[in-house]
Amino acid sequence: MESSVLGHWLVSFQETVTTIAHALDESRPTHDYGPLPQAVRKATRLYAAATFPSSYGMVLEEAPADDDELPLPEVASTESLLDRAMGTVLDITDRAEAGPGAVDAVIETALPLGGRVFNRLAELTEVLADSGADISLTWSSPYSGVRASRLGTGSAQRCRDALRAAQPEERQELLVGMLVGGSMLRRTVEIETTDQGVITARVDHEVPSLLGAYANHRITAEVLVSTVRSPHGREHHSYVVLHLSLYEN
Structure with a gap:
Protein backbone atom coordinates (compact mmCIF):
# COMPACT_ATOMS: atom_id res chain seq x y z
CA MET A 1 0.00 0.00 0.00
CA GLU A 2 1.32 3.44 -0.91
CA SER A 3 1.99 5.70 2.05
CA SER A 4 -0.26 8.37 0.52
CA VAL A 5 -3.20 5.94 0.54
CA LEU A 6 -2.61 5.09 4.18
CA GLY A 7 -2.30 8.74 5.13
CA LYS A 42 -10.83 16.08 21.58
CA ALA A 43 -13.01 13.28 22.95
CA THR A 44 -12.70 11.26 19.73
CA ARG A 45 -9.06 11.90 18.88
CA LEU A 46 -7.22 8.70 17.93
CA TYR A 47 -3.52 8.16 18.62
CA ALA A 48 -1.13 5.76 16.90
CA ALA A 49 0.17 3.43 19.61
CA ALA A 50 2.00 0.69 17.69
CA THR A 51 2.35 -1.10 14.38
CA PHE A 52 2.26 -4.84 13.73
CA PRO A 53 3.01 -7.23 10.84
CA SER A 54 0.38 -7.13 8.10
CA SER A 55 0.05 -5.47 4.72
CA TYR A 56 0.04 -2.56 7.12
CA GLY A 57 -1.16 -2.85 10.68
CA MET A 58 -1.56 0.00 13.13
CA VAL A 59 -2.97 0.25 16.64
CA LEU A 60 -5.11 3.34 17.22
CA GLU A 61 -6.27 4.14 20.72
CA GLU A 62 -8.26 6.68 22.68
CA ALA A 63 -6.45 9.50 24.43
CA PRO A 64 -5.92 8.90 28.16
CA ALA A 65 -8.59 10.45 30.36
CA ASP A 66 -7.84 13.82 31.92
CA ASP A 67 -9.04 13.86 35.51
CA ASP A 68 -9.29 17.65 35.47
CA GLU A 69 -11.80 17.70 32.62
CA LEU A 70 -15.54 17.59 33.03
CA PRO A 71 -17.35 14.90 31.02
CA LEU A 72 -19.16 15.91 27.86
CA PRO A 73 -22.86 16.63 28.41
CA GLU A 74 -25.35 13.99 27.30
CA VAL A 75 -22.69 11.26 27.27
CA ALA A 76 -23.24 8.29 29.55
CA SER A 77 -20.46 7.72 32.06
CA THR A 78 -20.43 3.99 31.26
CA GLU A 79 -19.47 4.39 27.61
CA SER A 80 -17.31 7.03 25.98
CA LEU A 81 -18.43 9.02 22.97
CA LEU A 82 -15.56 7.46 21.02
CA ASP A 83 -16.80 3.96 21.91
CA ARG A 84 -20.26 4.82 20.63
CA ALA A 85 -18.87 6.27 17.40
CA MET A 86 -16.60 3.29 16.78
CA GLY A 87 -19.51 0.94 17.41
CA THR A 88 -21.48 2.78 14.73
CA VAL A 89 -18.57 2.61 12.28
CA LEU A 90 -18.39 -1.16 12.79
CA ASP A 91 -22.18 -1.44 12.39
CA ILE A 92 -21.83 0.25 9.01
CA THR A 93 -18.87 -1.86 7.81
CA ASP A 94 -20.68 -5.03 8.93
CA ARG A 95 -23.74 -4.05 6.91
CA ALA A 96 -21.62 -3.13 3.90
CA GLU A 97 -20.40 -6.74 3.75
CA ALA A 98 -23.85 -8.26 4.29
CA GLY A 99 -24.36 -9.38 0.67
CA PRO A 100 -27.65 -8.63 -1.12
CA GLY A 101 -29.31 -5.63 0.44
CA ALA A 102 -26.03 -4.34 1.88
CA VAL A 103 -26.34 -0.88 0.32
CA ASP A 104 -29.87 -0.42 1.70
CA ALA A 105 -28.66 -1.57 5.12
CA VAL A 106 -25.81 0.97 5.08
CA ILE A 107 -28.15 3.79 4.04
CA GLU A 108 -30.66 2.88 6.74
CA THR A 109 -27.94 2.90 9.41
CA ALA A 110 -26.35 6.15 8.24
CA LEU A 111 -29.52 8.13 7.50
CA PRO A 112 -30.37 9.08 11.13
CA LEU A 113 -26.86 10.55 11.45
CA GLY A 114 -27.42 13.22 8.79
CA GLY A 115 -26.02 14.37 5.47
CA ARG A 116 -22.59 15.30 6.82
CA VAL A 117 -22.03 11.70 7.92
CA PHE A 118 -23.13 10.53 4.46
CA ASN A 119 -20.41 12.68 2.91
CA ARG A 120 -17.73 11.48 5.32
CA LEU A 121 -18.62 7.84 4.74
CA ALA A 122 -18.52 8.41 0.98
CA GLU A 123 -15.02 9.91 1.30
CA LEU A 124 -13.85 7.05 3.51
CA THR A 125 -15.12 4.30 1.22
CA GLU A 126 -13.74 6.17 -1.79
CA VAL A 127 -10.18 5.77 -0.48
CA LEU A 128 -10.60 1.99 -0.47
CA ALA A 129 -12.53 1.88 -3.74
CA ASP A 130 -9.93 3.93 -5.63
CA SER A 131 -6.87 2.22 -4.16
CA GLY A 132 -8.10 -1.37 -4.37
CA ALA A 133 -7.35 -1.87 -0.68
CA ASP A 134 -9.26 -3.90 1.90
CA ILE A 135 -9.44 -2.92 5.56
CA SER A 136 -9.86 -4.98 8.71
CA LEU A 137 -10.91 -3.21 11.91
CA THR A 138 -10.85 -4.43 15.50
CA TRP A 139 -12.02 -2.25 18.38
CA SER A 140 -11.59 -3.17 22.03
CA SER A 141 -13.85 -1.46 24.55
CA PRO A 142 -14.03 -2.01 28.32
CA TYR A 143 -17.82 -1.68 28.02
CA SER A 144 -18.78 -3.63 24.90
CA GLY A 145 -15.81 -5.99 24.54
CA VAL A 146 -13.93 -6.71 21.32
CA ARG A 147 -15.52 -6.27 17.90
CA ALA A 148 -14.00 -6.98 14.52
CA SER A 149 -15.17 -6.06 11.04
CA ARG A 150 -13.86 -5.96 7.49
CA LEU A 151 -14.57 -3.83 4.44
CA GLY A 152 -13.43 -5.01 1.02
CA THR A 153 -12.80 -2.96 -2.11
CA GLY A 154 -15.93 -4.14 -3.94
CA SER A 155 -18.24 -3.39 -1.02
CA ALA A 156 -16.55 -0.03 -0.48
CA GLN A 157 -17.13 0.90 -4.12
CA ARG A 158 -20.83 0.00 -4.00
CA CYS A 159 -21.30 1.95 -0.78
CA ARG A 160 -19.36 4.94 -2.13
CA ASP A 161 -21.51 5.09 -5.26
CA ALA A 162 -24.75 4.75 -3.28
CA LEU A 163 -23.80 7.35 -0.66
CA ARG A 164 -22.72 9.84 -3.33
CA ALA A 165 -25.98 9.41 -5.23
CA ALA A 166 -28.38 9.25 -2.28
CA GLN A 167 -28.10 12.51 -0.38
CA PRO A 168 -30.79 13.02 2.29
CA GLU A 169 -33.64 15.42 1.60
CA GLU A 170 -35.31 17.07 4.60
CA ARG A 171 -38.80 18.36 5.29
CA GLN A 172 -40.85 19.18 8.37
CA GLU A 173 -44.02 17.24 9.07
CA LEU A 174 -46.75 17.24 11.71
CA LEU A 175 -47.62 13.84 13.20
CA VAL A 176 -50.67 13.06 15.30
CA GLY A 177 -50.75 9.79 17.19
CA MET A 178 -50.23 7.90 20.43
CA LEU A 179 -46.89 7.85 22.24
CA VAL A 180 -46.52 4.11 22.83
CA GLY A 181 -42.89 3.57 23.82
CA GLY A 182 -39.30 4.73 23.83
CA SER A 183 -35.66 3.75 24.28
CA MET A 184 -33.28 5.48 26.68
CA LEU A 185 -30.27 3.85 24.99
CA ARG A 186 -31.14 5.02 21.49
CA ARG A 187 -32.83 8.25 22.66
CA THR A 188 -35.94 7.51 20.63
CA VAL A 189 -39.70 7.49 21.11
CA GLU A 190 -42.35 5.48 19.28
CA ILE A 191 -45.42 7.24 17.93
CA GLU A 192 -48.34 5.14 16.67
CA THR A 193 -50.14 6.91 13.82
CA THR A 194 -53.28 5.87 11.98
CA ASP A 195 -51.85 6.28 8.47
CA GLN A 196 -48.14 5.42 8.83
CA GLY A 197 -48.12 2.84 11.60
CA VAL A 198 -45.54 3.09 14.39
CA ILE A 199 -42.82 5.67 13.72
CA THR A 200 -39.56 5.69 15.68
CA ALA A 201 -38.15 9.19 16.11
CA ARG A 202 -35.04 10.55 17.82
CA VAL A 203 -35.49 13.14 20.54
CA ASP A 204 -33.32 15.82 22.14
CA HIS A 205 -34.90 15.33 25.57
CA GLU A 206 -34.72 12.81 28.36
CA VAL A 207 -36.81 9.85 27.25
CA PRO A 208 -38.14 8.97 30.76
CA SER A 209 -39.52 12.49 31.23
CA LEU A 210 -41.26 12.37 27.85
CA LEU A 211 -42.75 8.97 28.60
CA GLY A 212 -43.85 10.16 32.03
CA ALA A 213 -45.64 13.14 30.54
CA TYR A 214 -47.04 11.71 27.31
CA ALA A 215 -47.05 7.88 27.38
CA ASN A 216 -50.32 6.41 26.08
CA HIS A 217 -51.63 9.90 25.37
CA ARG A 218 -52.62 11.31 22.01
CA ILE A 219 -49.92 13.79 21.02
CA THR A 220 -48.91 16.17 18.26
CA ALA A 221 -45.28 15.99 17.15
CA GLU A 222 -43.43 18.35 14.86
CA VAL A 223 -40.74 16.23 13.23
CA LEU A 224 -37.89 16.68 10.80
CA VAL A 225 -38.08 13.90 8.21
CA SER A 226 -34.95 12.88 6.28
CA THR A 227 -35.60 10.81 3.16
CA VAL A 228 -33.22 8.93 0.88
CA ARG A 229 -34.00 6.74 -2.12
CA SER A 230 -31.48 3.93 -2.59
CA PRO A 231 -30.15 2.88 -6.03
CA HIS A 232 -32.63 -0.02 -5.87
CA GLY A 233 -35.55 2.38 -5.51
CA ARG A 234 -36.31 1.78 -1.84
CA GLU A 235 -37.15 4.85 0.24
CA HIS A 236 -35.60 5.24 3.69
CA HIS A 237 -36.93 7.68 6.29
CA SER A 238 -35.53 9.02 9.54
CA TYR A 239 -37.41 11.18 12.06
CA VAL A 240 -36.26 13.73 14.64
CA VAL A 241 -38.78 15.27 17.05
CA LEU A 242 -38.56 19.07 17.07
CA HIS A 243 -41.53 19.70 19.37
CA LEU A 244 -44.01 17.47 21.16
CA SER A 245 -47.27 18.38 22.91
CA LEU A 246 -50.61 16.90 23.93
CA TYR A 247 -53.13 16.75 21.10
CA GLU A 248 -55.84 19.39 21.19
CA ASN A 249 -59.04 19.08 19.17
Missing part, protein backbone atom coordinates in the same frame (compact mmCIF):
# COMPACT_ATOMS: atom_id res chain seq x y z
CA HIS A 8 -5.46 9.67 3.24
CA TRP A 9 -7.40 6.83 4.84
CA LEU A 10 -6.25 7.68 8.38
CA VAL A 11 -7.27 11.33 7.97
CA SER A 12 -10.63 10.32 6.48
CA PHE A 13 -11.20 7.70 9.18
CA GLN A 14 -10.56 10.21 11.98
CA GLU A 15 -12.93 12.74 10.42
CA THR A 16 -15.60 10.07 9.94
CA VAL A 17 -15.38 8.91 13.55
CA THR A 18 -15.55 12.48 14.87
CA THR A 19 -18.47 13.41 12.61
CA ILE A 20 -20.42 10.31 13.65
CA ALA A 21 -19.68 11.07 17.30
CA HIS A 22 -21.03 14.60 16.88
CA ALA A 23 -24.21 13.26 15.28
CA LEU A 24 -24.68 10.77 18.12
CA ASP A 25 -24.00 13.37 20.79
CA GLU A 26 -26.20 16.14 19.44
CA SER A 27 -29.27 14.25 18.14
CA ARG A 28 -30.47 17.52 16.63
CA PRO A 29 -30.87 18.69 13.03
CA THR A 30 -28.17 21.32 13.69
CA HIS A 31 -25.50 18.62 13.65
CA ASP A 32 -25.31 18.95 9.85
CA TYR A 33 -24.19 22.57 9.99
CA GLY A 34 -21.36 24.60 11.45
CA PRO A 35 -17.97 23.48 12.76
CA LEU A 36 -17.58 20.35 14.83
CA PRO A 37 -17.19 21.28 18.52
CA GLN A 38 -13.64 21.13 19.83
CA ALA A 39 -14.85 19.10 22.82
CA VAL A 40 -16.11 16.37 20.48
CA ARG A 41 -12.90 16.46 18.43
